[in-house]
Amino acid sequence: MRKRYKKKFKKSFRFGDLIFLYLFFIFSLFFYLNLYYFTLPIILLFIFIPFYFYYYFIFITILFLLLFYFYYYFIIFLHDMTYIHVNPMDNKNGEIIVSIQSQVFDGFCGNNVGTFVLRRRGHIPKILNTVQYYSKYKHIGAEISNDTLKNIINEFCKDILFADNSSNTNNHTTTVITATSTTNTNQISFLTGYMKTYDCVDIVMNAIVELKKKKKIENIITNNENIEKIQNKEKEQVELLIENIINLNYFWICDPVMGDNGRVYVDSDVVKAYTKATTYADIITPNQFELELLSNTKINNEKDVIKSIDQLLNNGSKIIIVTSVRYSFDASNLYLYVGFYNNNKKLICFKFKIPRCDIDICGTGDLFTSLLLSFILKQKGNILKIISKVLNIMQVSN
Numbered sequence: 001m002r003k004r005y006k007k008k009f010k011k012s013f014r015f016g017d018l019i020f021l022y023l024f025f026i027f028s029l030f031f032y033l034n035l036y037y038f039t040l041p042i043i044l045l046f047i048f049i050p051f052y053f054y055y056y057f058i059f060i061t062i063l064f065l066l067l068f069y070f071y072y073y074f075i076i077f078l079h080d081m082t083y084i085h086v087n088p089m090d091n092k093n094g095e096i097i098v099s100i101q102s103q104v105f106d107g108f109c110g111n112n113v114g115t116f117v118l119r120r121r122g123h124i125p126k127i128l129n130t131v132q133y134y135s136k137y138k139h140i141g142a143e144i145s146n147d148t149l150k151n152i153i154n155e156f157c158k159d160i161l162f163a164d165n166s167s168n169t170n171n172h173t174t175t176v177i178t179a180t181s182t183t184n185t186n187q188i189s190f191l192t193g194y195m196k197t198y199d200c201v202d203i204v205m206n207a208i209v210e211l212k213k214k215k216k217i218e219n220i221i222t223n224n225e226n227i228e229k230i231q232n233k234e235k236e237q238v239e240l241l242i243e244n245i246i247n248l249n250y251f252w253i254c255d256p257v258m259g260d261n262g263r264v265y266v267d268s269d270v271v272k273a274y275t276k277a278t279t280y281a282d283i284i285t286p287n288q289f290e291l292e293l294l295s296n297t298k299i300n301n302e303k304d305v306i307k308s309i310d311q312l313l314n315n316g317s318k319i320i321i322v323t324s325v326r327y328s329f330d331a332s333n334l335y336l337y338v339g340f341y342n343n344n345k346k347l348i349c350f351k352f353k354i355p356r357c358d359i360d361i362c363g364t365g366d367l368f369t370s371l372l373l374s375f376i377l378k379q380k381g382n383i384l385k386i387i388s389k390v391l392n393i394m395q396v397s398n
């Protein structure tokens, strides 16, 4: 009687099924708790040890562990493909980025966009907010005072020069710039965006120019002789290398934010300040409206764009990137132009065609400049490739 019952029980009670249910439950629990990193295989190993006397449980356990490891490394692989892994405190390359832009309470523009993008891509920008507004559309709030601006910038310049001196004399006793005291403080880049007043642009510009002078930064590093020796095709390539157009150890990307589509959102005399800045900025990134203001030329066709770019380059800037031009005869596209002088002072100009979305997106210019800065620092090389990479990220589908 007992034997028969036992047999019946054995047939109906599928122990394997129960174990599978149990495994499924444990896995779901761990995945639900996001505990799928290193601890899980070890925990699972201990959970399955009691079942080891069943050979197929051993098999299942090993299978699960293997699957898990594949899954784990696959996640890491995907993560590596998508993001740049950095320790935020790891500033070994000594780069210093100063981002001087607006700050808004609501929405995405200025430093809200710029510093987010830079940090996400592994940089550690130093951040100065020129204004604190409610939003890009409601300029309610406050502008930084001239004194505060001067104080902060002067302090920064002092720190940079102090770090230089202390690294020259090997004296590292006290320094405010913790990450830079032992590194190359020549690797400085400035990114400037929204500035409301003439004084604000002027103070920032003077500080950058002054620092450049004190650090004896040479503007151009192109070696004529080397370029002449290279054959024609390669010569063209060399002309496109960003390191041959600007000094990558110290440069200023100036986005002359003044307005768009005929609307001005800064003081009227800011245009004068930016015109002065075109003498000193390495890269200027105006949109069509800003290019018109800076060159005092109405843009109707490509000739006008090229003439205006030439005019700004003549002032002293090294690269002009006109981020968007819209022609009346082509409503479905925007055009980006990049212009610079080659070694023989001949104007080189390229254009990129961008499919236009029929929406007014906020902060695109700020996204563009921060990505541009990041790609210049990380990738260097051919300027057209750098811009293509930036535009690939900017691209949005209709």
Ligand SMILES: Nc1ncnc2c1ncn2[C@@H]1O[C@H](COP(=O)(O)OP(=O)(O)O)[C@@H](O)[C@H]1O
Pocket (backbone or CB within 6 Å): 260, 286, 287, 288, 322, 323, 324, 334, 336, 354, 355, 356, 357, 358, 359, 360, 361, 363, 364, 365, 366, 368, 391, 394, 395, 396
């Ligand atoms: N309507 C749009 N459709 C597609 N891309 C856009 C659009 N507006 C902006 N962009 C992208 O953003 C970049 C910068 O935009 P732009 O409007 O020139 O900047 P700003 O904010 O300085 O006016 C462009 O080069 C383009 O890649």
Ligand code: PXP
Pocket (backbone or CB within 6 Å): 101, 102, 103, 104, 109, 110, 133, 135, 136, 137, 193, 194, 257, 259, 260, 265, 361, 362, 363, 364, 365, 366
């Ligand atoms: C406060 C503020 N208003 C307006 C703008 C202009 O935005 P956009 O360049 O996208 O037209 C900006 C861009 O930095 C900004 O910071």
